[in-house]
Amino acid sequence: MTASSSETPSYKPDPSTFIADHRQVDRSKLSQMYLHYVETKDKYPHAMLLYRVGDFFECYFQDAVTLAQELELVLTSKQAGEQGRVAMSGVPHHSWERYTTLLVEKGYAVVICDQVEDAAEAAGRLVRREVTRVVTPGTLLEEGMLKSSRNNYLAAVVIAANHWGLAYADISTGEFLTTQGSDLEHLTQELMRLQPSEVLVPTNAPDLGSLLRPGETSPHLPQCLPPSFCYSLRSQVPFSQGEARPKLLQKFKVRSLEGLGCDHLPLAVRAAGGLLEYLEDTQKENPISLQRLRTYTTTDYLIVDNQTRRNLEITQTVRDGTFHGSLLWALDRTSTAMGGRALRRWLLQPLIDIKGIRSRQDTIQELMENTPLRQDLRQLLRQIYDLERLTGRAGSGTANAKDLVALADSLSRLPELSRLVADAHSPFLKALQKVPPILEELAQKLHVHLVESPPIHIKEGGLIRPGVNPQLDERKATVEADQQWIANLEVDERARTGIPTLKVGFNKTFGYYISISRAKADQVPANYIRKQTLTNEERYITPDLKEREARILTARDDLNQLEYEIFTTLREEVGQQADVIRNLSRAVAAADVLCGLAELAVQQGYCRPEMLPGREIAIVDGRHPVVEQSLPSGFFVPNSTQLGQESVEKATDNQQLITDSPDLIILTGPNASGKSCYLRQVGLIQLMAQIGSFIPAKFAHLGICDRIFTRVGAVDDLATGQSTFMVEMNETANILNHATSRSLVLLDEIGRGTATFDGLSIAWAVAEYLATEIRARTIFATHYHELNELAGMLSNVANYQVTVKELPDQIIFLHQVQPGGADKSYGIEAGRLAGLPAVVIQRAKQVMGQIEKHSKIAIGLKNLE
Numbered sequence: 107m108t109a110s111s112s113e114t115p116s117y118k119p120d121p122s123t124f125i126a127d128h129r130q131v132d133r134s135k136l137s138q139m140y141l142h143y144v145e146t147k148d149k150y151p152h153a154m155l156l157y158r159v160g161d162f163f164e165c166y167f168q169d170a171v172t173l174a175q176e177l178e179l180v181l182t183s184k185q186a187g188e189q190g191r192v193a194m195s196g197v198p199h200h201s202w203e204r205y206t207t208l209l210v211e212k213g214y215a216v217v218i219c220d221q222v223e224d225a226a227e228a229a230g231r232l233v234r235r236e237v238t239r240v241v242t243p244g245t246l247l248e249e250g251m252l253k254s255s256r257n258n259y260l261a262a263v264v265i266a267a268n269h270w271g272l273a274y275a276d277i278s279t280g281e282f283l284t285t286q287g288s289d290l291e292h293l294t295q296e297l298m299r300l301q302p303s304e305v306l307v308p309t310n311a312p313d314l315g316s317l318l319r320p321g322e323t324s325p326h327l328p329q330c331l332p333p334s335f336c337y338s339l340r341s342q343v344p345f346s347q348g349e350a351r352p353k354l355l356q357k358f359k360v361r362s363l364e365g366l367g368c369d370h371l372p373l374a375v376r377a378a379g380g381l382l383e384y385l386e387d388t389q390k391e392n393p394i395s396l397q398r399l400r401t402y403t404t405t406d407y408l409i410v411d412n413q414t415r416r417n418l419e420i421t422q423t424v425r426d427g428t429f430h431g432s433l434l435w436a437l438d439r440t441s442t443a444m445g446g447r448a449l450r451r452w453l454l455q456p457l458i459d460i461k462g463i464r465s466r467q468d469t470i471q472e473l474m475e476n477t478p479l480r481q482d483l484r485q486l487l488r489q490i491y492d493l494e495r496l497t498g499r500a501g502s503g504t505a506n507a508k509d510l511v512a513l514a515d516s517l518s519r520l521p522e523l524s525r526l527v528a529d530a531h532s533p534f535l536k537a538l539q540k541v542p543p544i545l546e547e548l549a550q551k552l553h554v555h556l557v558e559s560p561p562i563h564i565k566e567g568g569l570i571r572p573g574v575n576p577q578l579d580e581r582k583a584t585v586e587a588d589q590q591w592i593a594n595l596e597v598d599e600r601a602r603t604g605i606p607t608l609k610v611g612f613n614k615t616f617g618y619y620i621s622i623s624r625a626k627a628d629q630v631p632a633n634y635i636r637k638q639t640l641t642n643e644e645r646y647i648t649p650d651l652k653e654r655e656a657r658i659l660t661a662r663d664d665l666n667q668l669e670y671e672i673f674t675t676l677r678e679e680v681g682q683q684a685d686v687i688r689n690l691s692r693a694v695a696a697a698d699v700l701c702g703l704a705e706l707a708v709q710q711g712y713c714r715p716e717m718l719p720g721r722e723i724a725i726v727d728g729r730h731p732v733v734e735q736s737l738p739s740g741f742f743v744p745n746s747t748q749l750g751q752e753s754v755e756k757a758t759d760n761q762q763l764i765t766d767s768p769d770l771i772i773l774t775g776p777n778a779s780g781k782s783c784y785l786r787q788v789g790l791i792q793l794m795a796q797i798g799s800f801i802p803a804k805f806a807h808l809g810i811c812d813r814i815f816t817r818v819g820a821v822d823d824l825a826t827g828q829s830t831f832m833v834e835m836n837e838t839a840n841i842l843n844h845a846t847s848r849s850l851v852l853l854d855e856i857g858r859g860t861a862t863f864d865g866l867s868i869a870w871a872v873a874e875y876l877a878t879e880i881r882a883r884t885i886f887a888t889h890y891h892e893l894n895e896l897a898g899m900l901s902n903v904a905n906y907q908v909t910v911k912e913l914p915d916q917i918i919f920l921h922q923v924q925p926g927g928a929d930k931s932y933g934i935e936a937g938r939l940a941g942l943p944a945v946v947i948q949r950a951k952q953v954m955g956q957i958e959k960h961s962k963i964a965i966g967l968k969n970l971e
């Protein structure tokens with residue numbers, strides 16, 4: 107087979123020598139196998155069909171051309187019956203995972219059509235082949251195809267007018283959730299939070315089954331769906347009430363959906379049912395073990411829109427999209443893959459429920475106070491593999507023996523884990539105190555059955571320990587006896603023939619043979635049968651040797667089959683315990699996250715914030731959790747924040763508001779003094795507190811926020827053709843339309859992208875609206891010093907500035923936030939430091955003097971006009 111070659115990418119399509127379009131062939135002239143191929147292809151016109159032929163997965167027709175192009179393989183052709191030659195390329199069957207991963211990454215769905223019987227069984231007729239699986243970006247299971255640090259979500263949406271249902275599942279870990287909402291913007295935000303690898307959309311499109319890659323559009327795709335995801339266009343039938351509801355009832359073996367919490371949410375039910383049908387359609391005989399469906403509401407969590415998530419750099423940095431430098435990077439001290447994924451989920455979905463937050467805090471506190479417990483726990487956790495995904499693979503029948511050994515090793519650590527936390531009293535540690543005995547038994551059984559270091563392939567034997575199955579041991583003993591006989595043969599025959607150079611060898615074509623140099627050929631005994639003549643040697647067989655060989659080969663096949671059967675039974679047993687294992691894995695993951703946060707809190711000197719139901723945000727000596735870690739120890743200058751004290755909320759008349767804890771802070775200061783850093787620091791501290799983490803501060807009282815909004819220096823949105831200013835205005839509009847008095851709003855400049863007076867006017871009106879109408883807790887960083895006047899008119903507005911020390915020829919940044927507005931802008935000074943020519947600086951100072959002399963801005967409050 108010369109179809110694949112990674113060294114010499116030689117894609118040379120020559121359409122004159124083969125047929126590349128399967129729809130154009132005369133099917134009556136195709137040989138049987140190719141007919142089956144095109145009939146299968148008819149069912150999956152939009153996917154790549156990998157068709158198993160012996161040791162290879164082959165593609166024909168257009169798929170062959172595409173495969174060769176995409177993976178840089180050799181394109182060749184093959185005779186397909188009287189019809190003539192058709193395009194062909196292929197990959198070795200044992201590397202299907204690697205090639206499928208590459209294809210899926212490039213946005214293809216891959217259909218695996220495998221041989222489901224042995225060629226020997228077929229005895230001359232066409233080997234039976236069936237589609238065993240359809241692999242798509244949202245249905246990956248294999249370890250090599252998945253990122254251990256993040257979930258791989260498959261989502262399904264149903265949209266009816268302005269209402270929507272969304273279900274999502276990670277089939278590798280078994281999570282399955284559904285929700286419903288009534289504002290399409292919220293659907294977009296949920297999808298942006300989840301970053302699903304694939305989204306199923308029911309449509310009446312003619313090209314059902316096709317997979318749209320990120321950026322590809324279709325008139326059948328609802329407008330509210332972000333273009334950055336991969337969409338699968340599906341039939342509407344499985345997404346109908348009539349189909350979806352019974353599917354869920356049947357899958358979860360319940361009489362009503364009430365127990366699943368979605369009985370009254372028809373769109374959520376339809377999305378979840380449609381998703382289940384897709385899994386059945388793609389996974390074929392590998393049943394996916396999903397956890398019980400959970401219904402949730404987006405308003406049960408702190409809402410952080412995509413813009414804010416980006417601006418606060420929660421999982422990646424804005425500048426280059428890297429993990430390094432993000433909040434997740436700064437906080438992650440987890441020891442397991444499950445913990446890493448859980449921390450990411452927590453950060454993307456912080457809580458608003460104080461009780462939930464406090465139980466996480468209690469656990470962190472206990473782990474901080476008990477250093478030996480924390481250290482032992484972290485050490486033990488490091489020895490626990492990805493139980494969630496290992497269980498997923500066992501449940502779907504794709505786990506190999508190495509997976510089960512890893513699972514057994516991890517399960518057998520659990521009793522140790524529970525002993526370690528036996529005296530703990532915080533909720534997340536108590537959850538680990540009881541390990542269901544069935545899991546210990548399972549671990550024990552796996553260890554007893556499986557060898558310590560089994561091979562990857564599960565059909566080639568070498569998996570099961572001796573002493574497990576008498577039949578297996580007996581057969582192994584026979585094979586070993588025969589192998590020993592062959593091993594002794596060389597010595598025996600040398601003695602018998604007197605030929606010291608006689609050798610016993612093996613090759614795939616002839617099996618075992620006796621090799622004798624040609625010079626000694628005349629000394630060969632009579633029972634030797636000559637089989638092959640080479641330049642210097644003659645190769646012989648004997649009837650005895652062949653008899654033993656036949657016995658070994660059949661016995662080995664039987665042995666391998668028996669081992670495989672024992673293994674699959676074990677795997678099924680693990681699959682049956684999937685729910686129990688996963689429940690415990692969730693507890694392990696949560697404990698891991700909290701243990702990591704405790705470690706971080708100790709290392710970085712974090713404090714436990716007091717979480718309150720009110721609106722106060724009081725932070726004493728807060729620090730930016732990421733910038734602090736990037737600076738040498740002690741270099742970060744801490745700053746305090748005081749916003750929205752309770753008494754402010756109670757006042758109804760603006761005139762009576764107190765000033766020492768304002769709702770809105772106008773923050774001024776020179777470029778690079780630390781305004782943005784301070785702004786983000788407050789947002790990050792609030793967000794960290796609402797995942798239950800301790801925070802970088804000396805002390806804090808934090809009221810629960812319903813949403814965090816940010817508006818930070820926009821970049822041109824080239825993709826949608828919007829200017830910097832329009833992006834900025836859209837974001838500001840979004841904030842003013844959605845913020846409440848319980849929201850935290852962080853504004854880093856508004857109105858910079860237009861004429862100075864336009865910009866200032868908008869900035870003023872926005873600040874005024876936030877302070878008087880919405881009364882959201884707001885920090886507004888700006889270079890418009892005119893905004894400082896607001897504080898004199900509104901008592902819930904205060905001015906703060908980031909201070910600098912001015913020396914004759916330089917400015918020293920103190921990074922200290924203090925009451926009062928900056929009365930001077932250092933823009934021209936910054937220009938000088940940046941190297942603008944002296945004449946330009948001189949002239950700029952002149953112009954500024956003139957402007958200051960002539961411009962007089964008199965602004966009053968809206969209700970005072």
Ligand SMILES: Nc1ncnc2c1ncn2[C@@H]1O[C@H](COP(=O)(O)OP(=O)(O)OP(=O)(O)O)[C@@H](O)[C@H]1O
Pocket residue numbers: 733741742743744745775776777778779780781782783784908921922
């Ligand atoms: N509290 C602090 N302690 C130590 N260093 C700080 C502090 N705050 C900011 N810095 C440093 O100062 C740099 C500039 O800060 P930042 O970007 O927040 O300035 P800025 O006032 O927002 O500037 P501009 O007005 O130009 O946007 C940061 O990269 C950080 O390294």
